[in-house]
Amino acid sequence: MVKINTIDISPPLINSSCAWSSDLRQLQELYDSSYTGAVTTRTATLSGFKEDASHTVAFSSSTLTSINSYGYSPHPLEAYLSWIDTILTSHSSEVPARKPFIISITSSDPTTLRLMVQAIQRFRARIDGDGSHSGQSAIAVELNTSCPNIPNSPPTGYTFSSLVPLLEVLRDEYAHDQTLTIGLKLPPFVYREQFLGVLEGINTLCISSGDGGTDKCPFAFFTCTNTLGNTLMFPEQASPAGSPEASPFAVPTALGGLAGESLHALSLGNVYTFGQLLREHDRLKGIKIIGVGGVTTKEAADRMRRAGADIVGCATVFGKEGARAFEILTN
Ligand SMILES: Cc1cc2nc3c(=O)[nH]c(=O)nc-3n(C[C@H](O)[C@H](O)[C@H](O)COP(=O)(O)O)c2cc1C
Secondary structure (H helix, E strand, O other), X not given: OEEEOOEEEOOOEEEOOOHHHOOHHHHHHHHHOOOOXXXXXXXXXXXXXXXXXXXXXXXXXXXXXXXXXXXXXXXXHHHHHHHHHHHHHOOOOOOOXXXXXXXXXXXXXXXXXXXXXXXXXXXXXXXXXXXXXXXXXXXXXXXXXXXXXXXXXXXXXXXXXXXXXXXXXXXXXXXXXXXXEEEEEEOOOOOHHHHHHHHHHHHHOOEOOOOOOOOEOOOOEEEEXXXXXXXXXXXXXXXXXXXXXXXXXXXXXXXXEEEXXXXXXXXXXXXXXXXXXXXXXXXXXXXXXXXXXXXXXXXXXXXXXXXXXXXXXXXXXXXXXOOHHHHHHHO
């Protein structure tokens, strides 16, 4: 079991936020699996994201690799809160009573983000005070700072200054209620100063304990990594293979986010670097790492742990195999 602030994840294997954790049926299946220690929702916005045929995913024919052009979930945050409510209300005794949900959210606007976090906080307060939910509110928030597929809106995780107003909202909400478990979904970084920049920025957001004790970091976990943007796959490289005459690229937008085996080495490097830097950091060493990226086999899950992940997550293999993926990663 791994404890992240107020949530316990056991086993330490989860789905990462993705198109296959989008609706009630998918979330229920993830929740019911005895191989998942928590369920991460697809990234929700306050009002839902306009999805069309250009938003899709393709798998490679040669390795368990995906490229996707999805934006955020078409379903608004409210839908996720109501589905989680349904799942917790109909909770069966076979699932541990406090299997957590990690609600992935995003916004580029601090006021909107605050509304979203406050809606989650009202939801947590309601289900905690309501005897019909045997699950209790084992609910965490993950801010997605790293979707590479949003036109005119580059991933905020790459430019810390654009992230600060959003992180200040999260810091304030945590200051009001330190039982709120908050994490950041980060993009794949490619050089050391990028990691140092994140930690320097996060360090300035720590809350003084006021009594001379250790300052508190509002952020309890990092999820590393999201997909790698600006990647391209041709249709004949995809499975099932397409023809270049019918569509010139594997996804209609040509460029998309790379995930799965092709991302694995970079994600391992990100987890390793954050692990090393956090360990040396007095105030931030309590931050847990959810290692995601190319975990498609048990060996890959083991490598993620060796690199420094406290918890391992996956999307591509889950998209390919369904909930059976978590059994594959375990046995
Ligand atoms: C089809 C698809 C949709 C995704 N949607 C989201 C999303 O909504 N929010 C998010 O934070 N990450 C999203 N991701 C990224 C995954 O959570 C994960 O970080 C990435 O795919 C690397 O893991 P993997 O190699 O196991 O796929 C998506 C990935 C895929 C393949």
